[in-house]
Amino acid sequence: xxxxxxxxxxxxxxxxxxxxxxxxxxxxxxxxxxxxxxxxxxxxxxxxxxxxxxxxxxxxxxxxxxxxxxxxxxxxxxxxxxxxxxxxxxxxxxxxxxxxxxxxxxxxxxxxxxxxxxxxx
Amino acid sequence: xxxxxxxxxxxxxxxxxxxxxxxxxxxxxxxxxxxxxxxxxxxxxxxxxxxxxxxxxxxxxxxxxxxxxxxxxxxxxxxxxxxxxxxxxxxxxxxxxxxxxxxxxxxxxxxxxxxxxxxxxxxxxxxxxxxxxxxxxxxxxxxxxxxxxxxxxxxxxxxxxxxxxxxxxxxxxxxxxxxxxxxxxxxxxxxxxxxxxxxxxxxxxxxxxxxxxxxxxxxxxxxxxxxxxxxxxxxxxxxxxxxx
Numbered sequence: 001x002x003x004x005x006x007x008x009x010x011x012x013x014x015x016x017x018x019x020x021x022x023x024x025x026x027x028x029x030x031x032x033x034x035x036x037x038x039x040x041x042x043x044x045x046x047x048x049x050x051x052x053x054x055x056x057x058x059x060x061x062x063x064x065x066x067x068x069x070x071x072x073x074x075x076x077x078x079x080x081x082x083x084x085x086x087x088x089x090x091x092x093x094x095x096x097x098x099x100x101x102x103x104x105x106x107x108x109x110x111x112x113x114x115x116x117x118x119x120x121x
Numbered sequence: 122x123x124x125x126x127x128x129x130x131x132x133x134x135x136x137x138x139x140x141x142x143x144x145x146x147x148x149x150x151x152x153x154x155x156x157x158x159x160x161x162x163x164x165x166x167x168x169x170x171x172x173x174x175x176x177x178x179x180x181x182x183x184x185x186x187x188x189x190x191x192x193x194x195x196x197x198x199x200x201x202x203x204x205x206x207x208x209x210x211x212x213x214x215x216x217x218x219x220x221x222x223x224x225x226x227x228x229x230x231x232x233x234x235x236x237x238x239x240x241x242x243x244x245x246x247x248x249x250x251x252x253x254x255x256x257x258x259x260x261x262x263x264x265x266x267x268x269x270x271x272x273x274x275x276x277x278x279x280x281x282x283x284x285x286x287x288x289x290x291x292x293x294x295x296x297x298x299x300x301x302x303x304x305x306x307x308x309x310x311x312x313x314x315x316x317x318x319x320x321x322x323x324x325x326x327x328x329x330x331x332x333x334x335x336x337x338x339x340x341x342x343x344x345x346x347x348x349x350x351x352x353x354x355x356x357x358x359x360x361x362x363x364x365x
Contacts, residue, residue, distance in 0.1 A: 099194065099303060103202040106168075106188040107209065 012051030019044040036090070039083055046079065135213040136163035136233065139203030141196050142220035143170040146179050149220050153183040156218065159226040166206055167220070170199040176220075196285070197306035204289075204298040216288045224286040228326040232288035235324050241293040242314055242321035245286030247328055263347055267308050270354055275315045280323060282308045293319055308350045312357040 023040050026032035032040075050057050050072070061071040138156055142149050153165055167180035171193035180187045188202060200217055207215040214233055218224045228245055235243035248264075267282040285307055289297065296317055302309045314321055 095303075099198055102191050102194060103198065103205055106190050106202055107206050110186070110188045110206075 009052055012047065016044050016048040016051065019047070036086075039086055043079065043083075046075075050075075132164055134162055134164050136160075136216065137203070137207045137210070137212040137214070138163050138165045138216045138218055138229065139168060139200060139207070140165065140180075140185070140218050140220045141168045141170055141199035141203070142172065142176050142180065143193060143196075143199070144172045144174045144176060145220040146172070146174040146176050148222050149176050150179045150183040152218070152220055152222050152226075153180055153185045155222075156226040156229070157184055160229050163216070163229075164212075166203055168199045168203050170194055170196070195304040197301055197303040200285075200306065201298065201301040201303075204294050204301065207294045208298040212294065213291045214288060215294050217285060219285055223328055225326065225329060228286075228324070229288070231324055231326070232286070235322050236288055236290050238322070239320070240322045241290040241319035242311075243288045244281060244284050244321060244323045245326040245328070246281035246284055246323035247326070248280035259343060263343070266347070267350065267354075270351070271308060271311055274312060274354070274358060279311065279321075282311055286326065286328070290319075302353060305346055305350050305353075309353040309357055312354055316357065 020041065023032065023037050023044070027034055027037050054068075057068055057071055057075070060075065061068040064071060064074070066074065138160065140149070140152060140156075145152075149167065153167065156163075156165055165185040167177070167185045167187045169177040169180065169187055169189040171190050177187050177189050188206060190199060190202060194202075203217070204215060214236060216229055216232060218226065218229070224245060232243040232245055248268075264281075264283060268280055271279045271282045287307075293314060296313065296319070297310060300313055311321060
């Protein structure tokens with residue numbers, strides 16, 4: 001059994017609820033896409049679980065045979081890695097779409113100029 | 122996607138000459154005029170790659186069609202815009218020529234002639250026969266490495282994999298309009314063609330070397346160039362083919 005002081009648990013709990021609150025507010029204000037919010041909600045939930053029931057962390061520590069602090073860093077690191085990979089994928093997709101859009105705008109503008117040309121005379 | 126939109130071609134010509142240009146107001150008019158003098162049965166499209174100077178106006182005044190990209194997208198995306206244009210307008214052949222006077226327009230008919238034998242791309246090549254081109258040592262090493270890599274992958278000797286002076290067939294236009302790297306595209310495009318069952322030939326040409334402007338590849342970018350293109354080539358081998 002690993003013991004965490006009650007006041008620490010309360011702080012972690014409040015932090016997690018604050019994080020979830022901020023995420024929901026950002027979605028509500030249309031500043032965060034639901035698609036990307038999922039990973040943040042998952043983050044909040046994991047922090048909550050590890051914070052309130054640190055034994056879950058101990059369980060993982062036993063499985064990977066590491067000190068629980070090392071396990072904590074490992075889990076956090078893997079999580080951040082996943083988030084960064086997720087963002088890179090998103091950026092790549094946006095890059096491709098942005099590129100095609102710009103190209104299409106270029107020749108639509110060309111077509112528009114062609115259409116306007118005879119009207120000018 | 123774009124293929125629902127059908128565009129009308131404004132001329133009856135089958136060949137589109139694509140000139141990507143970024144801040145080339147000093148040379149673009151001369152390049153366009155030279156091409157018009159040497160190649161009469163082709164339309165000329167200048168892709169103004171977000172220039173801050175008067176490239177677009179100079180090009181239009183010298184008789185080229187001009188499309189303008191909203192921001193500087195890089196040579197690959199600019200050339201691809203030209204391929205997209207050629208695809209939508211139904212051109213049978215496209216020729217890519219640099220906007221800085223490096224590529225001799227007198228050689229364009231020879232490139233196009235090389236496509237008549239069923240090849241999908243004709244590369245204006247500096248190294249098939251000895252020419253006046255003397256690259257710096259680092260560049261020469263890079264050129265050799267890519268030549269070796271591409272030759273190995275396609276199974277035949279390819280000398281000039283980085284030349285941007287190229288003519289392509291309708292089939293290649295359609296393919297490259299969809300799949301073309303946004304920067305340093307030349308080497309990777311060869312692998313893309315090969316992977317999609319298309320062929321290319323090299324046509325020896327003599328080029329002019331850098332009158333105005335600098336190479337798009339500075340010394341600092343050289344390392345990135347090598348890494349990016351090598352990785353792209355290796356990835357291109359295992360990438361899925363279009364439609365797979």
